[in-house]
């Protein structure tokens with residue numbers, strides 16, 4: 269009897285240690301702490317949404333982005349870049365200006381993203397972005413089906429390093445109208461094997 273009690277207590281405290289009030293799965297996806305799908309679990313500053321068994325991230329502009337992977341140890345997750353239209357070189361979040369995350373959110377856009385911008389206006393040539401004819405965005409346009417509508421438009425790429433704002437990937441009509449992102453780009457690999465996604469870091473809770 270005693271043994272059973274001790275075992276039970278050990279089990280409960282271990283479970284508690286490894287996952288302090290973490291949320292239950294969303295479909296088949298684990299929702300590790302501090303991510304929170306309801307107000308009764310996780311940490312409410314790290315709100316994500318379980319919609320139709322799919323875990324999603326909500327931007328400041330109220331657009332949902334599917335969460336592709338989570339690495340709680342490294343305090344980061346990867347979201348699915350918005351679709352590019354079949355006929356026009358427009359990202360599905362163009363009408364709201366792209367991806368925006370609140371400055372007060374614990375999430376930011378990680379420095380491991382290489383952002384590819386398409387159908388840019390000539391003004392972008394004056395920017396520090398790489399809009400040269402051998403920029404890696406060309407490879408995407410040429411070799412990836414989703415990039416087809418963007419072929420022969422001016423495209424540019426940049427690494428999301430400290431010089432850029434970490435809470436926005438901006439697109440707009442008369443600027444660049446579509447984008448995608450690659451995590452930890454290996455330029456020697458072909459575009460078909462790049463890791464497409466937008467990696468977000470989160471500030472660990474205290």
Ligand SMILES: *[C@@H]1O[C@H](CO)[C@@H](O)[C@H](O)[C@H]1NC(C)=O
Nearest residue numbers: 295318319320321322324332
């Ligand atoms: C939920 O997922 C099912 C199966 O993938 C799909 O048929 C349905 O349209 C989805 N519903 C919503 C509201 O997205």
Ligand SMILES: *[C@@H]1O[C@H](CO)[C@@H](O)[C@H](O)[C@H]1NC(C)=O
Nearest residue numbers: 286300338339340341342343
């Ligand atoms: C996270 O870190 C813990 C402790 O270091 C380790 O046991 C666990 O396997 C790691 N999980 C993942 C998914 O890397």
Ligand SMILES: *[C@@H]1O[C@H](CO)[C@@H](O)[C@H](O)[C@H]1NC(C)=O
Nearest residue numbers: 356357358387417441442445
């Ligand atoms: C590029 O963007 C402009 C608006 O800035 C739009 O008129 C044009 O149709 C777009 N090009 C493509 C290929 O979608």
Ligand SMILES: *[C@@H]1O[C@H](CO)[C@@H](O)[C@H](O)[C@H]1NC(C)=O
Nearest residue numbers: 397398399400402403404455
């Ligand atoms: C732009 O990117 C290409 C391909 O990675 C590289 O060869 C080139 O030197 C870059 N140009 C500038 C101006 O950074």
Ligand SMILES: *[C@@H]1O[C@H](CO)[C@@H](O)[C@H](O)[C@H]1NC(C)=O
Nearest residue numbers: 376377378379434469470471
């Ligand atoms: C995002 O936040 C993390 C954790 O606070 C920080 O280490 C990182 O430098 C930030 N990234 C950017 C691009 O500002």
